[in-house]
Amino acid sequence: MTYLKLNDGNRIPRLGIGLWEVPPAITARTVASALSLGYRLIDGAALYGNEEGLGEGIRQSDVPRDQLFVTTKIWNDRHGFDETLRAYDESLTRLGTPPDLLLIHWPCPAQARYVETWRALIRLREEGRVRSIGVSNFNADHLERIIGETGVTPVLNQIELHPRLQQAELRAIHDRLGIVTQSWTPLGQGRSFEAEPIRAIAARTGHSPAQVILRWHLQLGCSVIPRSTRPEGQAENLALGDLELTEDDMAAIATLEAGERTGPDPATFG
Numbered sequence: 001m002t003y004l005k006l007n008d009g010n011r012i013p014r015l016g017i018g019l020w021e022v023p024p025a026i027t028a029r030t031v032a033s034a035l036s037l038g039y040r041l042i043d044g045a046a047l048y049g050n051e052e053g054l055g056e057g058i059r060q061s062d063v064p065r066d067q068l069f070v071t072t073k074i075w076n077d078r079h080g081f082d083e084t085l086r087a088y089d090e091s092l093t094r095l096g097t098p099p100d101l102l103l104i105h106w107p108c109p110a111q112a113r114y115v116e117t118w119r120a121l122i123r124l125r126e127e128g129r130v131r132s133i134g135v136s137n138f139n140a141d142h143l144e145r146i147i148g149e150t151g152v153t154p155v156l157n158q159i160e161l162h163p164r165l166q167q168a169e170l171r172a173i174h175d176r177l178g179i180v181t182q183s184w185t186p187l188g189q190g191r192s193f194e195a196e197p198i199r200a201i202a203a204r205t206g207h208s209p210a211q212v213i214l215r216w217h218l219q220l221g222c223s224v225i226p227r228s229t230r231p232e233g234q235a236e237n238l239a240l241g242d243l244e245l246t247e248d249d250m251a252a253i254a255t256l257e258a259g260e261r262t263g264p265d266p267a268t269f270g
């Protein structure tokens with residue numbers, strides 16, 4: 001497993017397993033299977049309704065806790081300073097272990113409370129209750145506002161990113177600010193699996209379209225969190241070591257940009 005350095009001195013595995021829509025009843029075994037295959041980063045959230053299973057999967061595995069990196073997120077109905085502290089306590093109880101990274105799931109600009117929420121995350125980090133703090137689905141103006149008002153830069157912004165939504169502008173802003181970009185829905189619901197450059201690179205290198213896309217994320221410098229509940233899919237998504245995309249491959253995939261979201265628009269959602 002290789003790692004990216006965070007701006008607070010900690011490090012995050014570059015590739016992890018995502019738990020959105022993983023049914024609670026199979027979450028523990030999904031996590032335990034991923035850990036046995038070599039995953040060390042697990043992306044959870046209060047919204048996913050499976051934090052108990054996440055914690056259980058860690059306890060079932062024989063990988064020491066200090067080798068794992070667990071993320072969870074504050075959901076949209078828990079914005080505000082005190083409410084966020086309460087939401088954190090509830091996640092902690094469900095997980096049974098403190099997360100390594102706590103994120104604000106969406107900025108919800110219409111609620112106008114994300115700066116307060118960010119102050120609560122800063123407090124939790126100051127108190128040593130979470131090691132790293134970051135955000136998700138923040139646009140440039142949201143980032144600018146929390147950094148401007150608190151002086152604390154998030155370590156990471158988890159955003160929708162796949163070949164049909166490449167987020168070049170936001171990635172450049174992250175690079176300038178020292179924020180890691182983490183890609184959600186990295187496989188883009190399979191919409192690019194059949195696209196010509198992906199198919200051609202997969203055929204040439206003897207890899208699957210999913211592997212080509214995941215490797216593309218890593219070569220962009222992103223952390224990536226594909227979801228698979230099947231051990232075979234989990235293993236496939238982890239087996240990227242011998243795959244290297246050329247500059248021409250990267251340029252060909254860049255042409256797939258279509259400005260196409262699969263999820264909501266952070267400027268208006270929540």
Ligand code: NAD
Nearest residue numbers: 018019020043136184185186187188210225226227228233
């Ligand atoms: P994904 O891009 O990981 O795709 C998952 C789908 O692709 C599943 O149907 C899975 O069976 C299939 N798949 C996985 N590996 C495959 C392979 N090798 N070949 C073919 N198909 C394969 O989608 P996702 O779950 O939406 O996103 C990944 C993670 O990102 C989530 O689980 C969650 O942790 C996170 N996420 C975060 C947000 C956010 O707002 N912060 C939003 C959505 C997702």
